[in-house]
Amino acid sequence: MVGTQMLTKGLDLAGVSLVGVISADGLLHLSDYRASERAFQTLLQVAGRAGRGNDPGRVIIQTYTPEHPVIQAVQGYEYESFVERELEQRQELSYPPYGQLIALKLSSLNSTEVEETAQHFAEILFTVADEIPDMEVLGPAPAPVLRVANRYRWQILLKLLPGTSINTASLEQLQEVCPTSVRLMIDVDPLHFG
Template sequence: MLTQFANGEADLLVGTQMLTKGLDLPQVTLVGVVAADGLLHLSDYRASERAFQTLTQVAGRAGRGDDPGRVIVQTYTPEDPVIAAVCTHDYQSFCQTELEKRRDLDYPPYGRLILLRLSSLDPIQVQNKAQIIAANLGNNEDFEILGPAPAGVMRVANRYRWQILLKFNPDELPQLPNWDEIRELCCDGVSLTIDVDPMNIL
């Protein structure tokens, strides 16, 4: 399909985020983004970063040839700082605002994270085990516990997912739990993955 489009056999190409990267088609002069707000409100501290990156990349598909390009972004929140920064190509303003938010909330690069993700075919079982593990972690001054809570994408491949997030100071090595003991709290039907410095917390 991409070859046909590049050869001029089609005037319109509709696709997902896979179209944001690697396409150098000089005949493309108009790019439209439908429902851009869906990128902004994901339950991941990097949602704004990813939205800015994706929208900037897809905008770069237009006007790569001799003819000027135009980008139309559909949004219910045009005043959102991410949308505004994309529209004005203001990378510095976006970075400053984003870093201030992360500093206030102790998210990377101002804090470190460990993500405990549990999954099971049984929604009640995985919820119970997540609550037991969170209670077992207890009140620890070395790190902050967020959760347990359903994962941002609660069900994948018929498995229900819950997660616990640990936050701690990047300059200090906290007294972390004994992971073998934590794993022993899970039963055969519940799997546990431990992700240090996770790139995605959905």
């Protein structure tokens, strides 16, 4: 049987005694602070498909980085230590739940226009960041997947340290200077980047 991530969706398939994960590294190195969490969850769920019946199960994970903390945690079924280490890293970097992220996602049919708008927004936000010292402006940058449905996509990420807040109404004022051909979406603590 050959499957995709559909196998992670909780299907109870009898007689599955071997599960192989090809190129697990693709899950580990995404440009998202939740990449390790998602990789750990996916690999653990896939591994849970093997050996559900009377026969023992076996899991083979292909990786170029067997020393990666996620691979090590999955190998030892070390849920608590993985969560503890992940939360420590997020606290050190002020990522949620210890800080806040706000993604400004821009898209347009015109690649030049969306890039110029992202640059203009970044200039405005750098000025705001001067007034809010615990806010960091990351970007602008092309989205990890630059073009979707013929729309070019750019993004700016605002990182707020714990206890810092920004009025989202002030961010919505960016809509007033946004060209009508550019869409702006404000995503507080985004679940997905790209």
